[in-house]
Amino acid sequence: MSTAVAITAEDAEKKPTTRRWRADSLDLVVTPALFLILTTLLIVVWNYSDFDQTTTNILEPAKLWRQFQEQLFVAFWSTVLVVVIAVPVGILVTRENVPKIKDTLVSILGLGQALPAYGLIVLFFVWLGQGAVTVIIALATFALLPVLRNTIVGLEQVDKAVIEAGKGMGMTGPQRLAKIEMPLSVPVILAGIRTATVINVGMAALAFLIGGGGLGETINAGLKLNRPTAIFVGAVLVALVALAFDFIGGLAQRYLRPKGV
């Protein structure tokens, strides 16, 4: 995750538009390519492998569709929760008149991330009981750091002279935040949100552990009943959802970037 921050911080400073365009484009080409390859593999496996009764039961399309929706539900709401918490907190701790607690905060959340997601989900289960809501909260905790850190980095990489100029012309604090600091940190913050989304989509596969549903159920059933085809289909579906979200994130990063930067 630390590499994601480093790359995006550098991205924001890059001036020549051509170079940035190429880096972005590569991103927007590789992901769909991977997506296509995996989809092809999935179709091939689906059509040409032997489905015994157990495999057919596990891979019942209606069931897969439900799990897919559950997966998206958990991923979506945990990401929303992350954004709603991490962005305002990131803004708050970078304000001039707020005590400097951001380094402490980042270290604490770093510890949280050092815990395996599996353990985090179980911990929250012990505390909050089973269900999708517990998973959402656990995943949000896990994915908080990249967004918070990128929000802080994004706001801090804004040229101090630009903020000073705004202040010197009589822009109030909220005006500076809304018109200068936020627009100029959007690329970095979006990169963090994109990372969080991909984490959440992937981790949502663990939701089944505490009754949160999701495609993890299929993988788990495949593992328990020793049905490699089911494992493969489940895993590829999770990967496809993650790739799709990553692609959308890439598009957002590209088109929501402020002009002139």
Next chain:
Amino acid sequence: MNAEPLIKLEDVTKAYPGVEEPAVKELNLAVNPGEILVLVGPSGCGKSTTLRLINRMIEPTGGRIIYEGQDVTKGDPNELRRRIGYVIQQIGLFPHRTIAENIATVPKLLKWPKDKINARVDELLEVVSMDPSIYRDRYPSELSGGQAQRVGVARALGADPDVLLMDEPFGAIDPITRDRLQNEFLRLQGELKKTIVFVTHDIDEAVKMGDRIAILREQSEIAQLDTPEHILTDPADEFVENFLGSGAILKTLTLRRVKDIELSPLVTLKEPFQRDQALREMSDANTNVAVLLDRNDHPTRWIDEKALNRSSSLDRAGRPITVQLQPEDTLQDALSAMLTSAAGMAVVVDARGHYLGGCTVESLAGLLIQTGQESADS
């Protein structure tokens, strides 16, 4: 300067908690309307802090700031800042906004109507010599350093403030562009007549830009506040003298003009040529060049003895005169004209190009020696 000062600092103090000595200590300073007051001093003397106290980018911990007769020490600092133009060294253009949007910042904050803002943006781009149709919709990343600084000045002038605060505005710009921007800015100021407080660490820039210069020492204590000329010729104490450096007298060259010195008559040649007489005059004057004048008294060539002795046409003899001085040029211009001229001296002409006389290194040296003695006497 009999008008009321536009800005007055009264016993203004800035102390930081935990630091024993205040950064600015009981400073009293009055800025007159329409003048460029330069704050100059060694780094760490508090000149920048002083400037930022005026628009309360730094809040004073003591004293009063009077702006246009009102005490603005309390009250909304944002409102105050919208009435004062502010230019900083790093310029700080908003990279995600077009040039037009950048310039429109303060008018927008003041909620001007759209038409008025658009007209103002175009007007200001013209003022800083940038074609609105080309630059209005560009982004700051597409500008050179010099252009960006012009836009910075245009943006500071956005809502037509009476006062501009400039914090080393040309500090980060290469020397050639800086010189051009300084000249442009002085020309602009001639028309706009703004009240300007200008911070620099460069005494040459201070002498060039300032109507008055305040030389500051630590804690923003004013060591001397006077016109550039007085400061250069009559430094108040050793600190000022050291700060001016050994070249202080040379710096007076930028303040004096060619018309201030006595022109030396040169040997001139004009049709019908009287070569013998010219040669005699040259040996009398102990010089080996003469100035060839055309029919309208415009100097055209430097003619030396050799060329006079040869029988060829004088129109092509000697060397052409490439640089001519006018009475309004500074003595620094004169010095560089002399150094680049083929003859080691320069020709002075009036506005219509008619020959007036010559400017020689001797006459300049005489003036410098005289200035040096005056300041040593006082």
